[in-house]
Amino acid sequence: MLIAGAAALVIVGGGGTAAFIFLKPKPDAAHADKAHGAKKKKGKDDKAKDDKGKAGGAQVREGPDGVLFYTMPDVVVNMQTADGRPTFLKLKLTLELPDQETVDALDPNMPRLQDMFQTFLRELRPEDLSGSQGSYQLRMEILRRVNLVIAPSKANAVLIEEMLIN
Incomplete structure (x- = not known):
């Protein structure tokens, strides 16, 4: 019933x-x-203003001390479990970058970064991410892998804004 x-x-x-x-x-x-006729045509300056804060689907904003925060598109992966039941991980990551050149190095490498996230995160188990130690290890491993992809540029840190395991 x-x-x-x-x-x-x-x-x-x-x-x-x-x-x-x-x-x-x-x-x-x-x-x-x-409505379309009412819009003004965009010039080069308008386009530059619109593009500021966006980089390949990501958001870029200034932080303290001249660093830039690059918020990545959300990452959703299916994780490994011992009992075989479907478990998903959703991550919202922000990279702390030293300068605009590093932001420019990230954009063309976004497919490589997405692939790296998928292949690495799919191998994790929910218990790998438990507690503050799990979050710290995840942050350090993602930072290491991001820096390998964008070398010789280098990210300062990976910040986990949201982590959901379902």
Whole structure:
């Protein structure tokens, strides 16, 4: 009985979501053209302002003492478990970088960094990350691997903004 109620709730919720997405009114074509005509054209200076703070899908902001904080896109991996049940790790990482040149070295290497994160993190077990020692070891290992990828540039530190194991 409980399962049937849960299934009905999922079906009704899914139907409501589909109706909301597919049945919402489309914007009027004349209204859309008017809105696009109102936008000013971007020049080189405007583009530079828009790009500041963004680097390959990542956010860059200034920190104290002239360092830059480079917030990476979230990383989600499936982890190893002894009993074989699916366990996921979600990480939000920020790299502390000494200068803009290091930020520039990260962007073209983003596919390598993503690959490194996936291959390394998939081999971890949830118990590897338990406690402050697990977080510290994870931080140091990621820093070592990031510095290998972006050499001769070098990141100062890896900051874990969010770590979720589910």
